[in-house]
Amino acid sequence: MNNNGRGLQANALGTFDTVVMAVAGSAPAYSIAATTAVLAGAVGVAGPAALLYCAIPMLGIALAFRYLGRIDVNAGAGYSWVGRTLHPFLGFVSGWALVMSATIFMVAGSLPAGSMTLALFDEGLADDTALSTLVGAVWFLLMLGVVLGGARLTVRAQLVMSGVELAILALFAVLAVFHTDHARAFDWSWLGLGQFDGVSGFAAGALVAAFYYWGWDVTGNLSEETRDSRRTTGLAGLIGVGVGFLVFEVFTIAVNVVLSARQVEESGADVLAVLGEEVWPGWGGKLLVVAVLLSTVATLETTLVQVTRSLFAMGRDRTMPAALGRVHGTWNTPWVAIAVVGAVALGMFVASNALGSVGDILSDAISAIGLQIAVYYGLAGLAVVVAYRGTLLKSPTVFLFGGLWPLGGALFMFWIFVESLGELSTAAITIGLGGLATGVAPMLWYWRKGSDYYRPARLDASRTVRADYVPGGTVPAHSAAHEGLPTDF
Secondary structure (H helix, E strand, C coil): CCCCCCCCCCCCECHHHHHHHHHHHCCHHHHHHHHHHHHHHHHHHHHHHHHHHHHHHHHHHHHHHHHHHHHCCCCCCHHHHHHHHCCHHHHHHHHHHHHHHHHHHHHHHHHHHHHHHHHCCCHHHHHCHHHHHHHHHHHHHHHHHHHHCCHHHHHHHHHHHHHHHHHHHHHHHHHHHHCCCCCCCCCHHHHCCCCCCHHHHHHHHHHHHHHHHCCCCHHHHCHHHECCHHHHHHHHHHHHHHHHHHHHHHHHHHHHHHCCHHHHHHHHHHHHHHHHHHHCCCCHHHHHHHHHHHHHHHHHHHHHHHHHHHHHHHHHCCCCCHHHHCCCCCCCCCHHHHHHHHHHHHHHHHHHHHHCCHHHHHHHHHHHHHHHHHHHHHHHHHHHHHHCCCCHHHCHHHHHHHHHHHHHHHHHHHHHHHHHCCCCCHHHHHHHHHHHHCCHHHHHHHHHCCCHHHCCCCCCCCCCCCCCCCHHHCCCCCCCCCCCCCCCC
């Protein structure tokens, strides 16, 4: 299983901890700053509508994670659930999509962290891509060290960063409400369907909106380290989506009201700093840059948790090199997976300098990640329907929340994936689909080597989940996975 027979540290996190991680995962300030200009470019002033109509199916996916987490506790989350319901190949694709999207995000997140740090001292330095990359790499390595130090240290750091970030956002939400110098008056049509440029325009907006919400599902990857995880991780994910939705809507509407289309377009990834200057000249911009910086670093941390726990589960299952399943003897963290992710991400930082400005890199990366998110969220939405097929008609609650709503969410994710392909740049499609395609080789290689993952015990909510499928044949001494508890129903 691993080098010392140990698993991840069970019962390290409580309910409040997992809620904090879910909210931090969707990175409210970072998502607004990095993505508002991209969203405005796709749908104009219809950003609030895109976020609203993507939130409904996204809640369906969060419900899917909640119901699946009740019957299978696994650090791989969707990778395990999809593999045990739909097909192991699709499960691997689900896990690989998360690994690829998270790896691309290392660049998409670290570069702005670097440029924002520099902007606090000198606006001119923020445009230097090479220097931004260097400072961003320092932030990344710092978060890598925190994640290596264990789940408790990770949450403590997260509490500080996310707490300050949300306090600053709340202050500016109030200031924006009382701000009188408007670029345009609030219009309820911003929340309607009439503002979109046809079906393809709506799909393009929804794909960007999916990136806003992405990250709440880190709670699923932390399930083996969470107390009473069969109940708490799914609930925390739902709260994460809800909090994210409220913050995103408030600030997207504020941007529409306070800033002109030209200001949004020219701001790029600094839209919150521009908004801050408008509502509180002098201090406002700096304070919101601090909020975005904290949010960016916080979501780098949660993304590292997701990708390293997913690779840990793959290494444990022998669907990737077994060394990835090794756990550090002191910190109970997958140290090999963390080291590998660190090395790959640092290589990508260097390579990204050839791609152009921070803004260019961000736009293509966000769209590419959107495609990969749509794949693994969509597969989870289908997986819960299959896992609960025997119980769906026994309870209206399970039928709606464990079947119909997640299924709708899955179909929505697949629809925006297909519909948006015609709208995206060649670079975004190449990064998005090319990243997924690179998973075919390891999948086939380890399938031929006979990993037990490719002969799974089917996941079925209508019966108690027995520990009849155990990766590698043994249960780690401190793992909460595969414990064979009955469902809550």
